[in-house]
Amino acid sequence: MNIKKYIFAIALIVIAISACKKDDDVEATIVPPRDRAEQQVTDHALIEEYLKTHFYTLEDVDVNGDGTIEYQITKFDTIAGDNIGQQPIMDSELLTSKKITREDVEYTLFILGLKDGVGEHKPTFADSTLITFRGELFYGDDKLFDSAVNPSWFDLGGGVIDGFRQSMLDFKGAAPNPIINPDGSVTYSGFGELVVFIPSGLAYFADAREGVPSYSSLIFNIQLYDVNECDHDRDGIPSYLEDLDGDELVLDTGDDTDSDTVPNYVDTDDDGDGTQTKDEITVNDLNGDGFITLDEITFYDDDGDGIKNHLDPDDIDSKNE
Structure with missing residues (x-):
């Protein structure tokens, strides 16, 4: 064995271990966001x-x-x-x-x-x-x-x-x-x-x-x-009407009825009951302007519990067959 090469290899290992140890010993500085x-x-x-x-x-x-x-x-x-x-x-x-x-x-x-x-x-x-x-x-x-x-x-x-x-x-x-x-x-x-x-x-x-x-x-x-006017998931409900918590944000967890991490405005089945949202409502663009208003959507509440069918997993009947 070439003793010089052996000593050189050991030296490299020691340096590497030393370098790693120094990295481990240094605590990362994390600056928290300002108030x-x-x-x-x-x-x-x-x-x-x-x-x-x-x-x-x-x-x-x-x-x-x-x-x-x-x-x-x-x-x-x-x-x-x-x-x-x-x-x-x-x-x-x-x-x-x-x-x-x-x-x-x-x-x-x-x-x-x-x-x-x-x-x-x-x-x-x-x-x-x-x-x-x-x-x-x-x-x-x-x-x-x-x-x-x-x-x-x-x-x-x-x-x-x-x-x-x-x-x-x-x-x-x-x-x-x-x-x-x-x-x-x-x-x-x-x-x-x-x-x-x-x-x-x-x-x-x-x-x-x-x-x-x-x-x-x-x-x-x-x-x-x-x-x-956007209806991102094409379920018949304009995206702005899927802002359930009224904060004018549609991406937050307050607008995810079935808690599947998909906000309602991009969720084709808002309540996760297996019946698509578009089949649990009826939409009629009365003036044909391509902009759907609240009065042009018929919502249903089949079990009378105050929760609209498309947000209630207990109501699964399709209205558009």
């Missing part, structure tokens, strides 16, 4: 200060460079120097606020309602919306972190932050029958336009995203063109 109530106080103060010290202007956007202005984006600047006489955003008659409670903390959204749409429908918290948008930080050298310059569909029921979702609920989309251009692009008129100022508790909170540090309050400039 939500305390963070909201900080965020609220930051947003109010920003609104008091900044003004906005509107800038035309020509997406295709063809001379057609598709929409306008909102640009912000500090009230100072040559801008000293500008009106603070806080003093704008277009600015409103909205209170939202999450995890026992009351948050305030500030919404600059530049223009309401002329369309017929406002989105609910579980609908799909056709929008363009810009997302940016309040401060920093590179504030822009996300945008959609061409109209894109976004599902408000899941996959968007709470403040983004809630900001659009009081706005309507564009006029019907938009113009289809020769190049395939679409020109909308009379669409809704808004800017929302979101505290971190209604955004990503402790989670960081690309371009978004933890505990960042965010600004979104949104143009709303169209609304589709």
